[in-house]
Amino acid sequence: MSAPSPFDASGAQFAWDSTSIKLAETCLYKYKLKMLDGWQPDNKSVHLIFGGLYASALENFYKAVAEGIDREQAIRDVVHEALIATWEHETDEAGDPIPETGAPWQSNHNLKTRGNLIRSIIWYFEQFRDDPCETVHLSTGAPAVEHSFKLPVDDGIVLAGHLDRLVTYSGSLYVQDQKTSGSTITGRFFEGFNPDTQMSLYTWAGKAIFHMPVKGVMIDAAQIAVGFTRYERGFTFRSDDQLDEWYEGAMHTIGRARAAVHEDYFPMNPSSCSNYGGCEFRHICARSPSVREQFLKGEFTRGDIWNPLRSR
Helix, strand or coil: CCCCCCECCCCCECEECHHHHHHHHHCHHHHHHHHHCCEEECCCCHHHHHHHHHHHHHHHHHHHHHCCCCHHHHHHHHHHHHHHHCEECCECCCCCECCCCCEECCCCCCCCCHHHHHHHHHHHHHHCCCCCCEECECCCCCECEEEEEEEECHHHCEEEEEEEEEEEECCEEEEEEEEEECCCCCHHHHHCCCCCHHHHHHHHHHHHHHCCCEEEEEEEEEEECCCCEEEEEEEEECCHHHHHHHHHHHHHHHHHHHHHHHHCCCCCCHHHCCHHHCCCCHHHHCCCHHHHHHHHHHHEEECCCCCCCCCC
16 A cells, blocks of 8 residues: 655645655755655665665564564574565566576675675674663553654644664663664764754654653664674763754744745755765756756656655
């Protein structure tokens, strides 16, 4: 069953998650190209692929254990799933995979490889074998894992997203999140998540959904290197005042993006062009507006529009 559209009858987005809010925060023109027009690079970022596979494996493990599956069996299951997910089959004319064909995924990146992915998954479970962190069980008895949310807020807006796991650690409640990096993980790495829209939304949603005093987000970060994976655990905290401030700012950003749709005016934010190694559309935006569409068609494809209402 397909998810409903995140856009209202006027074409303005009403359902928002951290990905779409961050796009609008960064640059309204980039928001238009990616969120409204659906332009995507021909080759998906290896960092997104690797990070998604890694996070999915850990999420599925915690869900399985919470449902009573033996820990060692759960590890074997998620490693098997990751091996299958990173095997690229040949396809037939209908696009269906042909059994007993294909080869391992080749990432063309010296760190984000299939072998390093499997190693990082297995080593994570060894690193946190005796983890004092525990999954929260709700009043219904159900474990607070793999929770997609869609929360109606002000002005007909819906805030949506996905919480992997709610945990207790040292007497406090946290949403748990996983991150990977090719750099050494220091305290400065964790400082980079405050302020941060994703972590603020996770904390805000955790409090709103579970009606519990969620203190912030516990981040398990993995440094992926050629010969090893190193893990560090850090935290980012949010007070009620900070969450109120974030919510007001997010709603203002959403209001600006919706107004941009109604006015058909999406100004660039040149100050963000060089952030995080450079925007993928930078060389497009550097060209004359009259020829941008031509270059977009040559270097990008129009894929599925990102939909915050799509549950995992």
